[in-house]
């Protein structure tokens with residue numbers, strides 16, 4: 001349905017049908033109808049925000065379900081950090097009872113697989129060290145909407161992602177305090193603190209994720225997001241942050257952090273979040289969805305069907321390397337035929353944050369496809385085509401993420 005002004009071809013078509021109606025002897029009414037835009041089906045009513053996330057900015061988000069809330073392409077904000085009220089939310093299970101935030105410092109986390117395994121309170125964690133870092137938090141399924149085979153799962157477009165500032169204790173400092181890692185386990189496994197329904201095998205629901213042990217080097221147990229105590233929606237009182245890894249590996253409401261020889265037996269580790277061929281059943285032999293890849297997308301101008309006038313405009317967007325820093329970003333306003341290097345603007349908050357980029361352009365009337373392509377410090381370039389996979393994970397395709405705008 002067109003919400004943007006009609007392009008010339010469309011105008012001709014309608015003019016043609018109007019004169020055809022006139023020729024057929026229809027009166028003014030017929031012509032008026034023909035020159036109006038075709039009747040629109042009523043827009044589906046926006047779903048309400050669920051109570052635990054009622055404080056989100058309703059105009060900035062798309063509520064897919066009570067547990068899957070996406071940031072609109074136009075709503076990442078003009079600064080580098082995604083405002084908390086605009087940040088996406090993804091819960092695989094309903095969040096725990098809000099009473100877990102009543103006494104934040106009393107929340108406990110059990111640390112296993114270290115020389116002196118122990119249960120610590122958040123209050124104690126706060127005495128062991130503190131750091132602040134920015135990371136891109138991005139759901140493994142961000143961009144799923146563009147997979148033509150329509151995988152099951154939320155059809156996220158670009159907005160299951162944000163750049164977030166975390167404050168907490170480095171896992172390194174915690175492990176050192178507990179005497180170091182015991183033996184040589186291959187994985188770091190975090191367990192979420194949701195209350196599981198009774199009578200079901202906990203393995204089918206438990207949010208427990210294992211990542212390669214090396215990831216501990218930069219990982220953090222965080223109690224603050226964007227300078228505020230961590231909300232329930234985002235995993236308060238305590239959350240594991242594994243920079244460079246997709247969203248699911250950043251376990252909320254963390255109750256246990258363990259250094260383990262094996263990956264978690266939970267379904268979410270064994271069969272979900274695996275890169276499997278379309279048509280096959282994902283399982284432990286398929287690669288796990290862990291590290292993120294270089295990815296960027298345009299956020300302005302013209303996102304979410306904002307009207308555009310011909311003339312000067314600044315094409316803007318966000319870009320990240322996943323595991324490495326951003327080196328450069330190129331932008332095209334003709335769908336990838338010709339490219340120009342964009343300027344990286346705003347502060348550099350480290351290799352796990354995203355960079356904002358901008359390129360002034362001259363936009364002529366008509367339709368344009370705005371795309372961006374990032375290269376990381378290791379020379380890895382954002383892929384043109386998505387890697388097809390059964391469940392629609394890790395779509396980093398620059399072509400899929402292009403923004404089509406109509407300029408009048």
Ligand SMILES: Nc1nc2c(c(=O)[nH]1)N[C@H]1C(S)=C(S)[C@@H](COP(=O)(O)O)O[C@H]1N2
Nearest residue numbers: 088089090091092139192207234247248252
């Ligand atoms: N305990 C727990 N941690 C979790 C989840 C969950 O359902 N429970 N969802 C994961 C997924 S799939 C994503 S994408 C991110 C979403 O983080 P956010 O809701 O703070 O944006 O949290 C991850 N950590």
Ligand SMILES: [Mo]
Nearest residue numbers: 139140247248
């Ligand atoms: Mo996710």
